[in-house]
Amino acid sequence: MQVTRGGETLGATIEGLDLSRPFSPDEFDAVVRTLGERGVVRFPAQELTGRQLADFSARFGELEINVANAYQEPGIPEVMILSNMIENGRPVGLADAGQDWHTDMSYSGTIAFANVLYGIKIPSRGGRTLGATEFSNMHAAYEGLPAEMKRDLEGMTVLHDFNKFWEMMRREKGSRRPPLTEAQRKAKPPVSHPIFLTHPITRRRVLYANPGYAVRINELPQKESAQTLAYLFEHQLGPEYRYAFHWQEGDVLMWEDIGTIHNAVADYGPDEHRLIKRCQVMATRFHEEG
Ligand SMILES: [Fe+2]
Numbered sequence: 001m002q003v004t005r006g007g008e009t010l011g012a013t014i015e016g017l018d019l020s021r022p023f024s025p026d027e028f029d030a031v032v033r034t035l036g037e038r039g040v041v042r043f044p045a046q047e048l049t050g051r052q053l054a055d056f057s058a059r060f061g062e063l064e065i066n067v068a069n070a071y072q073e074p075g076i077p078e079v080m081i082l083s084n085m086i087e088n089g090r091p092v093g094l095a096d097a098g099q100d101w102h103t104d105m106s107y108s109g110t111i112a113f114a115n116v117l118y119g120i121k122i123p124s125r126g127g128r129t130l131g132a133t134e135f136s137n138m139h140a141a142y143e144g145l146p147a148e149m150k151r152d153l154e155g156m157t158v159l160h161d162f163n164k165f166w167e168m169m170r171r172e173k174g175s176r177r178p179p180l181t182e183a184q185r186k187a188k189p190p191v192s193h194p195i196f197l198t199h200p201i202t203r204r205r206v207l208y209a210n211p212g213y214a215v216r217i218n219e220l221p222q223k224e225s226a227q228t229l230a231y232l233f234e235h236q237l238g239p240e241y242r243y244a245f246h247w248q249e250g251d252v253l254m255w256e257d258i259g260t261i262h263n264a265v266a267d268y269g270p271d272e273h274r275l276i277k278r279c280q281v282m283a284t285r286f287h288e289e290g
Contacts, residue, residue, distance in 0.1 A: 001027055003034050009137045010243040010260065012038035019043055019252055020052040028059065031254075032286075035114065036201025039260045040135050040245060043252040048118055050079040050277055053252075057116040057279035064105065064112070064280040067184075068094055073277065082276040084268070085121075092275065096175050098264040100168060101136070101237065102212020103257045104280060107162040109191050112257040113200070113283040122247040123272035130268040133253065135243045135260045141236040142196060142207040153195050153228070156220070160213040161190040168212070173266075192218055193290075199259050200286040207236060208288070210261045236261065258288050 001016040012034050017023060034041050048056070050073040057063055063078040071094045073079035081093030098104075105112035123130040142150070163185060169175040180188075195217065197208040211233040217225040244265075245253060255262065268274060 001030065003030065005034075005038060006243075008243045009140055009241055010039040010135050011042070011245065012040070013042045013044065015044060017043060019046050019056045020048050032060075032201060035254065035256050036199065036259075039137060039139075040243065040253065040255040042245070043254070044248065045250045046118065046252045047250070048252070050076045053116065053118050053277055054078045054279055056252075057114075057281050060116075061113045061281040061283060061285040064282050066280070067187075078279055080278045080280070082117075082278055083121075083274060084270060085273050085275060096169060096173065096177070096266070097278075098262065099173060099266045100165070100212060101210060101233075101261055101263045102165055103208075103210045103261045105257065105282070106193065106208070106210055106213045107160040107188060107191060111193065111283050111288065112280055113286050114254055114256045114281040116252060116254045116279045116281065118277045119247045119249055119251045119253065120277065121273050121275035122249050122251075123268040123274050125268075125272065129247050130265075130272060131247060131274050132265045132267075133245045133247070134263045134265060135245065135255065136237055136262075137241040137243070138206040138208070138236065138259045138261060139199065139202065139204055140241045141238070142205050144238065144241070145207070145235065150196075153217075156195045157192040157218045158195050158209050158214045158229075159190050159192050159216040159218055160210075161215045162188040162213065163190075164215055165212040190215065193288075197258060197288040197290060200283070200288055201256070202259070206259045207232065208258065209233075209236070211237075212261075258283065 004013045083093030084095045085092040
């Protein structure tokens with residue numbers, strides 16, 4: 001296998017590794033190391049069944065089974081289908097996943113460690129692929145904070161609410177998602193995590209707050225919390241921390257969720273078909289520390 005680090009703040013390509021087969025502990029360690037150092041790793045030209053995608057992903061931790069069971073791969077609930085395609089009058093997958101800045105599962109007691117996405121159909125226009133996935137580097141965003149802010153916020157916690165992103169999609173993005181029911185909201189109560197975490201691979205500090213789900217810094221008065229979060233949301237999307245991944249069909253893209261935040265760019269139309277299979281790896285094998 002060959003690892004090529006990109007020249008930007010995040011991103012690497014690993015070639016020569018067939019993800020449909022088991023690989024050695026040394027190869028596994030190299031993938032983990034690259035994931036920690038570069039945040040986002042591309043494995044080009046893969047050919048995987050849903051089962052193989054789930055088996056590869058499950059090496060890194062327990063897989064989450066998404067509540068949206070209409071969009072699961074038949075017989076493999078750990079594999080979720082993201083797509084804007086319609087077949088026989090029915091959506092093939094979830095069409096508007098992740099279309100603003102967030103990190104997955106920060107609203108959950110057990111947070112996400114990584115995502116593994118397999119790009120099967122990628123739309124393109126005029127020779128350029130559409131539907132990029134953008135990332136921002138939370139190791140670098142932490143390091144770039146003013147020293148007094150690192151000191152003052154150390155030990156504080158942030159409240160994350162699943163409903164924040166859901167309602168933003170409904171209000172600002174014209175999503176057809178219905179409001180969460182009382183039962184759904186009860187099933188996903190807001191949870192708190194430390195505002196800075198120690199990353200499980202790098203052992204370095206990261207900023208763990210994101211515009212999608214973070215609603216409150218618990219230890220600050222409401223007004224100061226709102227001002228601080230507004231500052232952090234702007235700071236963490238600084239151009240020096242950003243990286244855009246442009247898909248090619250056959251790519252498997254793996255990213256870690258503790259040291260990055262991401263955004264799915266919705267720059268393609270309903271007739272520009274996109275089909276991606278996704279597994280969500282939870283932070284069970286590799287887990288953060290406060
Ligand atoms: Fe996401």
